[in-house]
């Protein structure tokens with residue numbers, strides 16, 4: 001027994017017995033007896049208070065567990081499951097890193113090397129490359145803004161006289177083959193052929209292609225089970241980790257649950273927290289749109305970007321995972337354009353990979369109703385119509401965008417006005433099918449408001465002219481559509497030949513603004 005230790009202990013606060021601090025053998029065990037009823041009571045009180053506090057601080061644990069994050073039936077343990085899964089993922093990563101270090105140590109500078117590839121926990125297919133870590137919102141510049149479209153010479157060669165280069169040129173062809181390796185499956189390691197100006201002969205390229213495809217099939221077989229299990233959950237572990245980090249960093253207070261599950265995205269509600277930077281304010285309520293990483297879902301969306309010259313360069317270079325992020329990125333940029341034009345729409349909070357956080361349209365976790373679900377007085381309906389007409393014009397003229405999925409499903413009624421959402425597929429009017437998309441939007445809007453009894457509602461052809469500023473006079477749908485396609489074709493040819501879009505597409509010619 002060390003009496004010094006006891007003596008060094010701070011004197012007890014409160015009305016403790018005076019002999020205690022003097023006793024060299026420390027406090028006798030019997031002190032509990034001297035505990036008054038009031039002490040016991042207050043201890044209980046303290047416990048109660050603590051419990052209360054805990055409940056107030058961590059309601060999300062239960063809320064999240066009820067959400068789509070977890071498929072486990074036991075609600076109490078499911079948040080533990082989530083944490084365990086995340087820890088396991090981190091552990092697996094570390095394990096792999098260790099394997100890589102060992103691999104390096106054994107191989108050294110030797111020309112012949114061994115690989116621990118098959119022992120890795122996280123297969124390259126599932127892992128992100130470091131460049132994936134780039135946060136898209138760091139690109140302040142809107143890369144989708146139409147700059148200069150590239151012209152591809154029709155004649156099939158460039159240069160003059162003996163400097164002429166055809167597409168069959170060995171060097172050009174070799175470089176092209178190297179670039180085409182980017183199209184191989186993401187896990188297929190092709191090295192930095194472009195960086196070192198590697199030129200692949202057709203023969204070598206074809207052999208590599210063959211190999212890449214058989215590898216892809218092998219990998220698909222290997223991971224069929226894994227993919228399946230993640231598809232069952234609405235959110236895969238990686239997304240969960242992203243969301244978890246958002247809550248952990250304090251940016252989001254709690255994620256309360258799922259608002260919508262669509263084919264291509266899942267939308268969650270969250271209460272906003274505090275921003276890391278002072279100049280940014282996180283809205284009190286947020287909507288989190290998670291673009292689904294199940295690759296197949298996006299196949300039918302190809303048409304929106306495949307022909308879009310703004311994407312031509314990027315599209316061919318991206319792997320499917322990045323293409324999905326591109327949708328999220330596109331939605332962010334389109335929303336920003338709309339915000340700048342003053343169109344009521346969600347405000348972008350942050351974009352992390354395929355997860356877009358924006359302000360929530362609605363209140364107290366209840367999302368604003370879609371226009372298709374809300375019952376409006378005829379006066380409000382008329383007001384809504386003119387507002388939509390105005391927004392379509394603004395979208396076209398000021399944002400240089402066509403919504404391309406505009407209907408009563410993507411318009412919310414909130415605060416006595418219409419809000420536009422879901423703009424990841426929106427394109428510029430000069431998109432090869434941009435005007436067709438616009439016409440489809442016009443048809444949806446026109447039909448909806450006519451059915452809703454707005455007598456003033458223009459028909460789809462009038463609406464198209466009013467929004468675009470064109471003056472197509474065809475009085476039936478078939479001819480009208482044919483003229484639209486002819487316009488698109490004309491613009492395409494013009495872009496091909498002159499490297500710029502037709503002047504009639506520019507916003508110089510003011511379309512008449514229809515107003516109440």
Ligand code: ADP
Pocket residue numbers: 259260261262263264265266267287289346358359360361362367368370409410421422423
């Ligand atoms: P999808 O491509 O799945 O249609 P949406 O962007 O239309 O994606 O979102 C789906 C649903 O989620 C919407 O119909 C709406 O009910 C809800 N939602 C999306 N964004 C928000 C938001 N910012 N505020 C409130 N609800 C939203």
Ligand code: MN
Pocket residue numbers: 409410422
């Ligand atoms: Mn939608």
